[in-house]
Amino acid sequence: MELTRVMHVEDDESIRMVAEMALADVAGFELLSCDGGHSALRQAEAFAPELILLDVMMPKMDGLQTLAELRKLPSLAATPVVFMTAKIQQAEKQQYLDAGAIAVVEKPFEPMELGDTLRELYQQAVQP
Amino acid sequence: MLSQWQALQPFAVRQLHLHLGPDAFTLLRAHRPDRHSDRLHDVRPLVMSVLQEGAVVSGLEVGRHGIGLRAAVPVKGEQQSTLAVIEVGFGVSSLIRQQQLLMEKQGITSSGISLLVGRDALQVMHSDMQNFQAGTQYWLIDGTPSGFLSNWLQQNGLGKSVTQPQMHRVASGERHYLVSVTPWYGYQQPSEQSASLVLLAWRDITDLMLAQQAQNRRLWLLWFIACLFSLALIVFLALRLQKATAHSIKNQQLQLQWSEQRLSALFTLSPLPILLNRMADGAFIESNLAMERLVGYTQQELAALSYWDLTPESYANDEQQQLESLKSKGLYGPYRKEYRHKEGHLIPIELNGVLFENPAGEQMIWTIVQDLTERNQLDKLKDEFISTVSHELRTPLTSISGSISLVLAGAAGELTNKSKKMLDIAQRNCKRLTSLVNDLLDMEKLVAGKVTFQPQCIGLAELLQEAIEQNMPYAHSNQSQLLLEDVGAIQVLADPARVQQVLTNLLSNAVKFSPGGSVVRVTTQPKQSFVRINIIDEGPGLTAREIRALFQRFSQLSDGTTKQYSGTGLGLAICREIIQQSGGRIGVDSQPGHGACFWFELPLVETCAANQRYIELNASK
Known part of the structure; x- marks a missing residue:
């Protein structure tokens, strides 16, 4: 199954713009960029993303809280989520995986490779 | 002489005496037994001996009237027959008496000779010569000026018989005499018997004794003075010593006082709380102002409390461990715990302490407390x-x-x-x-120790191969080769992600500092309990000074290479921390111009299964 719709939740506008170019222009995904957890929760169900790329450190509602709230939405209960965060320790990474993420992408990321990375992760996640 | 003797024969002369004056020394004496009732054999034993033996004889002779010293010489006739005896002698007893008279006359009373005549010898004398004291063995021919010998003998000073020479000191009034006693055996008398005659040579030693006593007194006086002087010297030296000791003690006391003042000032002014607790019950014996500030109790209030009053109950087990350390090693800490403040809140602290014994034999604990609140x-x-x-x-x-x-x-x-x-x-x-x-x-x-290590039992060959592969693109970009030499089936105990981080750092450094087209070799050396991994490059090498600074934080080579090869200066410091926290060592061997060999060691495990238990144990801790 091919990945086509990706929702990106990131509070930093610059990174959102870079990701937009990397995922929409370069990788060719249908992309929904949200500037925070609340915005994501409002638009997620309507957009019905196949994969959610979620920043960890965000004001008001951080990545883990956002994930927990998204999981409460029936249509997004099983949508693969990839966390994006700064370089972290193995123990922290495990914490995110335990919360339900399929992977953690480190910042700074390589924008030209980000689309391919998400595709691979998605394939792995949806494979029976 | 012969013709004279023969001429006398018709007159039946049996004795012929020739005496020399004035002391009537007998030169010639021939006896006529018929005119004399005594038998010549009894009274003239010497003469008889000479007549019979024909040999010269000398000795004492006791006669009827006294004692004489005699020498008898035979007069030989034809065919060596003894015709007569010439006897030379003089009376000893009379000699002694004469000597006594002479001494009295001349006033000489300091020495003289006396003679004792034994009972046996007196048997041959006239009865008037035998009036010696009844019970006394000898008759004394005294010759002493005061007759002290008679008194002495009467007091049985000499004993009943004399067979050996003796020496006596005899006191008479204020005078003292030295008497030498010499047994004088008679002619042919056996020496084991009491001597027939005893010669007593005496000398007045009163003056000598007085002189001796005076000298002794002088010596005693000298001795006494010497003793007094010695005593005075000893007293003097003792006083000096006492003074010196007192001075020394005073100095030591001053030093001690000074030292105590300094330590006391340090104790009082120390910004760190310092405590003295009794081991037995934890009572606060002493505490300083910093302790007051830390826990809110005054020193007087603390003196009524014990260590346990400030310690939350949740530390009971930890306290027990620290007490055991204190008992076994004599010290404890660093021990992190909390004190309860007077107002109830908890204060994070770190304790370090030592155990010692006070002069009364009580075990005490000195503790330095560090307030960790700020830290x-x-x-x-x-x-x-x-x-x-x-x-x-x-x-x-x-x-x-x-x-x-x-x-x-x-x-x-x-x-x-x-x-x-x-x-x-x-x-x-x-x-x-x-x-x-x-x-x-x-x-x-x-x-900060915040990195969690997850040690596993991993194959070294796989670990190194993966590192080589990961870094190969970078090596190729420098036209360099990474070469892994034969490793063998070695298992190491390490966190693979952390070791990869170290290997990546060392390999990229090796490539970075090697000239293009060179080979970076990775070799291994198994030792007893660890394995050494070497990363050998063909770069410019390092000086000893560079090596010393290499593993410090923000350390980079100070010459042009720094500008040529950029880096953060933290890579090797991170490697060192990782390897040290993995239980290994890291280092470099290099000389300028000969490349460098960066190495690190990892704990070696024989089998993965054996080590699995170790990992599990550590994980459970």
């Missing part, structure tokens, strides 16, 4: 700061590097060569900045 706050602040900085730095870095990457990749349209060149520079420096941030965070976490 904990600072640590928290630092963590927050690093976290914030990390995030705040990474966020713009992410967008900058991402934008540059996209533009360079042509996602935003075609670029001129000059633009590409400039953007390449920007991208390289973005990566450098990212590395620096990453390294800083790594270092901080490692030093």
Whole structure:
């Protein structure tokens, strides 16, 4: 199954713009960029993303809280989520995986490779 | 002489005496037994002996009237027959009496000779000569001026018989005499019997004794003075010693006082709380002002409390461990715990203490307390700061590097060569900045012990092969080769991700500092309980000074190489922390111009199964 719709939740506008170019222009995904957890929760169900790329450190509602709230939405209960965060320790990474993420992408990321990375992760996640 | 003797024969002369005057020394004596009732054999034994033996004889002779000293010489006739005897002698007893008279006359009373005549000898004398004291063995021919010998003999001073020479001191009134007693055996008398005659030579030693006593007195006086002087000297020296000792003690007391003052000042003014507790019950014996400030109790209040009053109950087990350490090693700490403040809140502290015994034999504990409140706050602040900085730095870095990457990749349209060149520079420096941030965070976490190591039993060959493969693209970009030599089936105990981080750092350094086209070799050396991994390059090598500074933080080679090969200066310091915290060592062997061999050691395990238990045990802790 091919990945086509990706929702990106990131509070930093610059990174959102870079990701937009990397995922929409370069990788060719249908992309929904949200500037925070609340915005994501409002638009997620309507957009019905196949994969959610979620920043960890965000004001008001951080990545883990956002994930927990998204999981409460029936249509997004099983949508693969990839966390994006700064370089972290193995123990922290495990914490995110335990919360339900399929992977953690480190910042700074390589924008030209980000689309391919998400595709691979998605394939792995949806494979029976 | 013969013709004279013969001429006398018709007159039946049996004795012929020739005496020499004036002391009537008998020169010639011939006896007529018919005119004398005594038998010649009895009274003239010497003469008889000479007549019978024809040999010269000398000795004492006791006669009817006294004692004489005699020498008898035979007068030989034809055919060697003894015709007569010439006897020479004189009376000893009369000699002694004469001597006594002469001494009295001349006033000489200091010495003389006396004679004792034995009972046997007296038998041959006239009865008037035998009036010696009844019960006395000898008759004394005294000859002493005061007759002291008679008195002495009457007091049985000499004993009943004399067979050996003797020496006596005899006192008479105020006078003292030295008497030498010499047995004088009669002619042919056996020596084991009491002597017939005893010669007593006496000498007045009163003056000598007085002189001796005077001398003794002088000696005693000298001795007494010497003793007095010695005593005075001893007393003097003792006083000096006492004074010196007192001086020394006073000095020591002053030193001690000074030392105590200094220590007391340190104790009082120390910014760190210091405590003296009794081991038996934990009572606070002494505490300083800093302790007052820390726990809110005054020193007087603390004196009524014990260590346990300030310690929350939750530390009971930890306290027991520290007490055991104190008993076995004599010290404890660093021990982190909490004290309960007078107002009830808890204060984080770190304790270090030693055990000792006071003069009364009680075990006491000196403890230095460190308040960790500020340090904990600072640590928290630092963590927050690093976290914030990390995030705040990474966020713009992410967008900058991402934008540059996209533009360079042509996602935003075609670029001129000059633009590409400039953007390449920007991208390289973005990566450098990212590395620096990453390294800083790594270092901080490692030093603070916040990095969790997950040691596993892993095959060294696989670990090294993976590292080689990961770093091969970088090596190729430098036209270098990475070569892994035969490793064998070695199992090591390590966190693979951390070891990979070290290997990547060392391999990239080796490639970076090696000339293009060179080979970087990776070799292994199994030892007893660990394995050494060597990364050998063909670079310029290192001086001893460079080696010393190499593993320090922000250490980079100070010459032109730094500018040529950029880096954060934290890579090797991070490697050292990782390897040390993995239970190994890291180092470098190098000489300028001969490349460098960076090495590190990892604990070796014989089998994975054996080690699994160790891992599980550690994990359970």
